[in-house]
Amino acid sequence: MLFFSYFKDLVGQEVTVELKNDLAIRGTLHSVDQYLNIKLENTRVVDQDKFPHMLSVRNCFIRGSVVRYVQLPPDGVDVDLLHDAARREARGG
Amino acid sequence: MSSWAGPEDIYLSTSLASYLDRKILVLLRDGRKLMGTLRSFDQFANAVLEGACERVIVGEQYCDIPLGLYVIRGENVVLIGHGERGASSKYDSRLRDRD
Numbered sequence: 001m002l003f004f005s006y007f008k009d010l011v012g013q014e015v016t017v018e019l020k021n022d023l024a025i026r027g028t029l030h031s032v033d034q035y036l037n038i039k040l041e042n043t044r045v046v047d048q049d050k051f052p053h054m055l056s057v058r059n060c061f062i063r064g065s066v067v068r069y070v071q072l073p074p075d076g077v078d079v080d081l082l083h084d085a086a087r088r089e090a091r092g093g
Numbered sequence: 094m095s096s097w098a099g100p101e102d103i104y105l106s107t108s109l110a111s112y113l114d115r116k117i118l119v120l121l122r123d124g125r126k127l128m129g130t131l132r133s134f135d136q137f138a139n140a141v142l143e144g145a146c147e148r149v150i151v152g153e154q155y156c157d158i159p160l161g162l163y164v165i166r167g168e169n170v171v172l173i174g175h176g177e178r179g180a181s182s183k184y185d186s187r188l189r190d191r192d
Contacts, residue, residue, distance in 0.1 A: 021122070021171060033107040037138070043174075053126050053150055057118060057174035061109055063138050066122070066171045 002089050006082065007032040007070075016046065016071040017062055023051055025060065036064035109134040112175050117142075120171040126150070129163065131173075138167035 011029050017038055018024045024047065027040030039061050045054040112131045119127045119140065129145035145163040149156050 019171060021120075021124070023120075023171075025172075031107045037107045039107045053118065053120075053148060054174065056176035058176050060172050060174040061107060061112070061138075062172050063167070063170050065168070 002085055003036060004032065004034055006085075007036065007038075010072065010076060013076050014073065015040070017067055018069040018071065019062070019066050020068045021066070023054075025054075025062070027060070030059070033064075036067065038062045038064065038067065038070070109138070109140070109173065112173060115175055118148075118172075118174040118176075119165060120174070121165070121169045122171055123169070127160070127163065127165070128157070129160075135167070138170045138173070140165045140167070140170065140173070 007029070011031060013029055014026065015029050016024055016026045017040065023045065025040060025043050025045055027043035030039040030041045032038055039059070041059050043054075043057055043060050045051045045057075048055065109131065113134075115131060116128065117131050119129075119142065121127065126148045127142060127145050128148055129142035131140060132143045133141035142163040142165060145160040146157040147160060149158065
């Protein structure tokens with residue numbers, strides 16, 4: 001629940017999603033769900049030459065199960081807030 | 094500032110509804126690229142693709158293998174992509190079609 005809420009606060013930010021198949025996609029976070037599926041808009045692939053089939057893809061839905069990393073701008077994160085939330089979650093769980 | 098999930102938010106999902114009846118690209122875990130019209134989906138990202146074809150790309154050349162009506166099991170789906178209109182011409186000019 002914590003990361004779902006966390007990602008909901010990041011909607012509208014530029015993120016780079018790195019997938020388990022090594023594909024990295026940069027785009028604007030449009031939405032996220034309980035499975036941490038991600039919808040990105042205005043997407044471009046980080047290494048375009050390696051993945052030519054993605055050239056014309058502008059929006060995509062990424063299944064949560066295939067995500068390795070979600071890279072965020074360093075100032076896009078309120079670390080203290082996250083810290084508190086994690087502590088609260090740990091206490092409650 | 095932060096909005097913690099209320100009971101109604103738990104059932105929020107990133108919907109594929111906006112892709113319905115559109116031409117989409119589906120990347121599968123085995124590396125295959127399927128293209129077709131999305132006709133149906135569910136919470137597991139299972140999908141029904143009408144007029145599906147597999148796009149095989151080798152270097153600068155590509156070829157489409159027609160497949161017909163496909164039901165894709167969600168666990169194999171990596172990504173479902175949708176492009177803006179006319180964007181495929183940018184793609185086609187990069188790759189050459191081979192029969």
